[in-house]
Amino acid sequence: MTETAIRKQKMRAEVLRHETLAPGIRSLELRVPELPSAARPGQFVGVYTGDGAMLLPRPISICDSGDEKELRLVYRVAGKGTAEIAGLKAGEETQILGILGNGYPVEELKNKRVLLLGGGIGIPPMLLLAKQLSALNSGEEKDQSPVITVLGYRDAQMFLREEFEKYAQVFIATEDGSVGTKGNVLTAVKQEGIRADAICACGPMPMLRAVKAYAAQEGIACYISLEERMACGVGACLGCVAKTTREDEHSHVKNTRICTEGPVFNAKYVDI
Amino acid sequence: MTETAIRKQKMRAEVLRHETLAPGIRSLELRVPELPSAARPGQFVGVYTGDGAMLLPRPISICDSGDEKELRLVYRVAGKGTAEIAGLKAGEETQILGILGNGYPVEELKNKRVLLLGGGIGIPPMLLLAKQLSALNSGEEKDQSPVITVLGYRDAQMFLREEFEKYAQVFIATEDGSVGTKGNVLTAVKQEGIRADAICACGPMPMLRAVKAYAAQEGIACYISLEERMACGVGACLGCVAKTTREDEHSHVKNTRICTEGPVFNAKYVDI
Amino acid sequence: MNTDKNNIENMPDLSVEIGGVRLQNPVMTASGTFGSGMEYSDFVDLSKLGAVVTKGVSAVPWEGNPTPRVAETPSGMLNAIGLQNPGVEVFCERDLAFLSNYRTKAAADAVGDGPRVIVNVCGHTVEEYLEVVERLSDEPVDLLEINVSCPNVKAGAIQFGQNADSLMDVTQRIKRIAKQPVIMKLTPNVTDIAEMARAAEAGGADAVSLINTLLGMKIDVERRTFVLANRTGGLSGPAIRPVAVRMVYQAAQAVKIPVIGMGGIGSAEDALEFILAGATAVAVGCMTFHEPATAVSVIDGMKDYMIRHGIERISDLTGAVR
């Protein structure tokens, strides 16, 4: 075995920009000189904190990926690790592990009428997906099959909304009804009578369960991104499994690794 | 008991300047808004690292103390903690515990011919001592009883030398003989025929043992600053004891707390 | 509902009872990390604490171990102090006198109970424990904590705590003569902590406290020596908190007497982990070295938590997660 086999590593990343989008929601733009490959929507990286007491990388989805090895992550300050990460300043360095996970099946979705559903902190990964789908769809289909996005927020403290409007038709749902439909993303889908050939969703578990049920009922393809506590992020520790509806190739039991076989799954094969 | 009883605390400190004086030797100037009192030479502070895995404060002597609640620490990058501290930049904040320990008996040394011996990283605390002694000694005595300092370095990579020259007559000893006397501080004392009424010393243990023996032989007062691993820094954990030649007031065994009864001791009462 | 909430905001009830003694709140200092309170009285208002637990006290002065006695480890520290102490006589005259002032003053000012005084007792033999316990009979001491778990003293001590039979025996003999309620302090260096807690209960203990330190070692690879002169030392700090919480949970499931939990507590959240796992009270140990005001901020944070979650009595949270 030679060094050439090494395709992934823990990488240095330079902070280009770091700003607050809404209360507790931060946008972190990184330049990653050794980025091994282009990012697919739905993939994630592990972000390390600078604190020696916190060993594990924090899984954060890729929200956007520009040229020149740039990555953008949008995250919620949820606990100690993200609070530590939130203190990074432009010009400083951090370390990330990646790129991890599989991502949404963008090629399969080409020229389909795709509905993107993002709830809360599940919104960020949808941005790169909207961008790539929109770029992929060619002239005519673009108008006939626009990328439709429904974004669900708690209240009027929205984030990333304008950026979605560049690539997609955008609907809003808020829990308190202050903007758009009062309710969750599915309330908006039903109220607006949105129809699609496929759904891609990311958000809290109750939303994903409802979306899975809705897609099954409508008989359309549905891809959802799952979350679980992770240790290694690369498939080695078996920390992050999801129950599957059939025995999978790797585990030979009905458990699949979210960090490796996921985080994006065809909803019908996971038991959530 | 009321809040007024609280006289010490863990304090915020702002980094004013942080620079390298010699390879591995850093000078850290801090502004400490809540500094409880003026610093005495030989006293120290506990410096915390920003890393959550390192719980204990690093004891560092006060090298200088200006007006307006400023402290200067000069330290050697010795391990993980000091390496972390070395990364602090001007404008950033850190936390310190203090002011800790007793310090040299400056008042008792007034108008005496005092010899200050600093070896290696034992040099920094001698600076504030030289400054205060020099300020204390009045006109005539100042000339008759100058503060004499012998600084011992490994080689020509010296630090703080010029600053001592403001307050004291300075002799140099280097282990490799590249500057001043070849040997240690005592070699220089003997070679230069320096005589004094009292000695104040700080440096590695072999040097302190030799200085203690020399002072005993010469029959002069001798104050030495001891080092030991510390946990609390305030006298509570009994981690940092030194053997004494008599039972001390606090322990009722022949152990005395370096952080509280010291770090400066009359050499004749400690068993080193 | 609103009035309820207001009541709680005015004063959530933090008081707890151990061996019939009421503590104004469940937060103590862990033995050996707070001297006898004197040293930290410059930093924190002792009268706010639930109790001050003193450094271990023996019948005669103990020298302790040679230095180095402490070493830092990842998110923790090792210590091998070896129970240095001036002996029970000096302790009564000086340290107890100092602590009593806080009780007298609290009573006079009618500001609450003031901190309870818990004396940690150590010895090489059962007889030595008994001597200290007897000497403290008529002193202003609220509770006794018997350290049968110090890993840093060669003879005796920890062996009592690593064998259920001898633990029960020493507990019984102490209980027979003790005037104050007795807390047995357990070592985590055992296969089955529940068995030890049961042995203490069977011996008549009024409470158990745990955990003492985990036996550890650090080696200086550059000098090729042990870092501690004693070779081994006791590991404490946040590093061991998950072990401590687990053991408190297991002990609380095993006995009916109150459990006092400790091991790496640095915040109210940490302390609540122990209480939810089954502890009636908690102690802050070496995190005081990291931040002298830790114990006080644990109390304040606990109060905030209770208000936020609408909890009237802290004792309602004891063992609430099962």
Add this chain to the structure above:
Amino acid sequence: MNTDKNNIENMPDLSVEIGGVRLQNPVMTASGTFGSGMEYSDFVDLSKLGAVVTKGVSAVPWEGNPTPRVAETPSGMLNAIGLQNPGVEVFCERDLAFLSNYRTKAAADAVGDGPRVIVNVCGHTVEEYLEVVERLSDEPVDLLEINVSCPNVKAGAIQFGQNADSLMDVTQRIKRIAKQPVIMKLTPNVTDIAEMARAAEAGGADAVSLINTLLGMKIDVERRTFVLANRTGGLSGPAIRPVAVRMVYQAAQAVKIPVIGMGGIGSAEDALEFILAGATAVAVGCMTFHEPATAVSVIDGMKDYMIRHGIERISDLTGAVR
């Protein structure tokens, strides 16, 4: 002197021997933290390792525990994977086949021994262990590591490792049928680790490895639940290193067979602590999650240390601090 130094610089001898098997260097991966090597082969060159130790393998596929299975703790982590694995059949076909490539390749390229393959074996009953051991007899496996110390599986397993008699018994029964040398993996959740090491030796073990994880627990105080679905989990990482070094020291003093040390190793310095305390080899566990290249940098750092200190054979350092 100069020539000596040059020799060392050219190649300090890192090789060690365990149960008659020569390892090119003393650094392995700890079971369960490296899959079967496949996952990390994107990150590190497996052929540099002393050995790859696989995730625990049982006779039939195991589902493992419900999630959450992992939680971070100060300078450590808890896991309660519950030994999920696809069973020994799939393991032989897929994982062993993958690992064998490295041996074949190393031999072909004549670049050294390549990594040894150590299979970690688990079971609920002695019979289940025996079944796996038997199945592996003719597979390309260099050594067996018997996990009698997993704290996360309800039935059996750890109980073998917490009782000296049953540990000796299971060791004997495995040794009777094993074709490969046998390493017994010990749990730290015992009162006396030396006794356990002696029991394994008495049962005929070729080596012991330690420590497996310390049983721990974490509680989510906001939700008032256990963080892990399994309630308790195994604590690993730098947090436990002082406990692990101490136990390796005690075990090495107690037995003549080689000791493999692990627990929180993240650097060459950490690894050398274990070796100086008495370990013949070491394993890197969850620090690989922090930095996938940890094991390789431990090897490199060890080499540097040997050159710097003029040490020809790493085995000269085993137990050098006493």
